[in-house]
Amino acid sequence: MSQKSIPWIPPELLEQILSEVWAIPQSSRERATLFKTLCKVNRMWLGLFLRVAMRDVHIPCPLFARDLLRLLPERAASQGEADLFTAEAMSLVSRLCRSMTFHVDGGSLDPTGEASIKLYSQTDAAPTAISTVLYMVSTFDYLPQLRHVALKYTDWGYDDLFDQLRLAIFPPQATHLTLDYTFSAPALVPLAVYLKTLYTRHPSPHFSIPTVRHLAVSGVPAEFVADMLQICPGLETLEMANPARLYVLAPLPESVRTVVLRVPGVALDREQIHWWMLTAAMEGKLFHPDARGRIVVRSGTPDPVAWTETKRFCRRFGVDLVYERDESEPC
Structure with missing residues (x-):
């Protein structure tokens, strides 16, 4: 009877999987647990996961901040010779973070x-x-x-x-x-x-x-x-989730060229657009006259009539209104 072999996963694919898992939104406790778990699988997983975790660093609790500071050269020099884990993490965080x-x-x-x-x-x-x-x-x-x-x-x-x-x-x-x-x-x-x-x-x-x-x-x-x-x-680009009362922001700094309004996973209706209060914002000179401003809306499907009216209104003030579909989970 032949022994079943474990399928071999290329390290590049495994690193991509770990990267996607690490990027999933999680609570502080879940992320801390995930970090500890993935570091204990085996040496290969540890090496690959450290590349992921040191590239996109998460500090889910104060103890992780302390551990991160231990990886910085000034702190590390005062702690004597580092173990293999610390030495590898020090090198990666400095090069990749x-x-x-x-x-x-x-x-x-x-x-x-x-x-x-x-x-x-x-x-x-x-x-x-x-x-x-x-x-x-x-x-x-x-x-x-x-x-x-x-x-x-x-x-x-x-x-x-x-x-x-x-x-x-x-x-x-x-x-x-x-x-x-x-x-x-x-x-x-x-x-x-x-x-x-x-x-x-x-x-x-x-x-x-x-x-x-x-x-x-x-x-x-x-x-x-x-x-x-x-x-x-x-600032050049301002991005807001579930925006309202944009007139409060007027006038924007002269450097701002783009405002991104995110209403993910939601079909955009006339009432939601109304709460942006674009009339007051534009009359308050939301964008600097020389900015050639652009508003990018990322949402579900917008109401076609309300969208056309809003786009035409923005054009009167020299502002481009652009739609990009976003079907992700609501914020």
Whole structure:
């Protein structure tokens, strides 16, 4: 009886599979568990997965931030000879790291056991890790290939980033910034909507990120986006999920040429377009006269009559309205 052989998978295919698994949206706990599990399969998997994980770095909890800092040359030099895992990871993160995603999970329960939103904390280790890691990367010129920094807040209010100056020191090589706010329990959604109405503008931000060219935001009020526009004076592309009240953003910085409006997986009707309030936005000179602005809408199928009317209206102000189909899951 012949022994069945295990089918051989080319390393390139296996790395692609691992890359797609790593890219799947996951909770902080799920991602931390996945990382630990994949590192324990065997040496080949470890080598391939490290390439994936060090190329697109995720920091699901403060302990991962500490481990990442151990891989930076200044820290590593003070720790003596590294083991095989650490030495390989050090080399890969320095050569390959192109994106870094911080997961800031409020995830707390109030004394009654109900889900809650964390509004403010000077000492919480998760958001503090953002400042610490970005400071080290920026100050010592680490990660030369880093282009994208993402902050994913879950069950948090909107002021931590500004009040605690989380992005005051930002890697100059990173040109893309993503800010994503989500709420884990349906019971929190009404409170999140209420928090949006309470958001107060920060008229004089205490820091600036002039190197950011592409800003993507999700789950935030329009006033939050307006504050970020002040912080990113060199912005060229602004991307928003489920947008509303675009007049709050007018006028955009002169450098902005493209606004992307994402309403994924949803057939776009007249009412949704109405909530963009494009009339007030255009009359408020949303784009600089010399910008030749462009609005790209990524959504399900739009209402043809409403779309034609909106496209014609934008053209009156010298703005191109472009449609791109997006059937992905709603934000």
